[in-house]
Amino acid sequence: MQAKVSEWFNNRRNIVASINTKCTPLTPKAENIIRKRFKKASEMNVKQLNRFEYEVTGKENDAIIDLGQRQCSCRVFDLDQLPCVHALASYEQAGIEVYDLCSNYYKLETWALAYVDTIYPVPQQEDCDINEVEVLPKVLPPNVSVKRGRAKLKRIPSVGEGKKWIKRCGLCGLPGHSKKTCPLRSTTSKL
Template identity: 40%
Template sequence: MTTNIVESINSVLRFARMLPVVHLIDEITNLLVCWFRQRGELAMKSHSTLCPDLGEIKLRKRLDAASRMNVVKINEVEYNVLDGDLNGLVHLQNRSCTCRKFDLEQLPCKHAIAVCRHLKLNPYSFASSYYTRATWAAAYAESIYPVPPEATWVIPENLKKVKILPPLCKVMPGRRKTQRIPSKGEKSRQKKCSRCGVKGHYRST
């Protein structure tokens, strides 16, 4: 089980969550500006065909593994790759393999790379466009601008008359929670007893 992107953002903004709404939005805007600038510069400096952290590293590892495989041609589009451990039936036209990695990741598996070497084809051409450096750079090509001062805002007259009320919610008594509740199947971090060092109880209990 993995934590979704909402929990990741929640962890980054764990200190800014206590700020007023306007300052929280400014903090989120500044964070996105920093992320877009850093990732955009990394994409422009990269000279690899695929994204270095995802496609390029995986494909290079599979290139080494594919060099020790034998390819048997079945017909014009299907090839049986003898892996020695788990053979793969590759269909180049459909970009699929019986190991399912080519189908799910849309990145050539080691069996498909062995077929590409056998046919003297470029395995990079069979990778999805989502893994390319151009797509990575295009994702961070836009600019995010800060919100100008309120005195410079141009607000139509019909919107000035609209009153936005806060949502109706019941504030529960007690101290507000600052940590999320672990989902089912996720390991909860239990604190150790300060006396014996064993989880599951405390010094007072």
């Protein structure tokens, strides 16, 4: 039994390897994304900053790309894990294969290996012997005590929020000093 499973697994790997040699190593959807981005990338100008970093300028969006770290200032490369237009514009100058810049998640081999094991169908809901009361507990509202009195309509601002208060003198009303240090106090006390 173990020999059949490993033989089947190796056959699967060989099929995936033969697919890779005939065409792209990427899944069809990922390959379409790359092809669309290539069109835009061909219109961009590339300036090398160092071994892996490039400044890529184009019609509407400029970016700094780091092919060694697989990062771009446009953040598309970082999030998609597929080369953005800036990476596609600069990969040849770096001497890197474009498919090496793609995450393994988009490669056919990974895709095929995800389906190597048996995927069992999910039974219909009416075939399940699960009691709904056991599965879904009754959710009650939180215990909240109602406070007496009138409800507050205005929020109390926290420290550093809202208007800044300027201390003013109680005697003359000018800012910058208090009643005790008011220059008018010394003149009014002498009178």
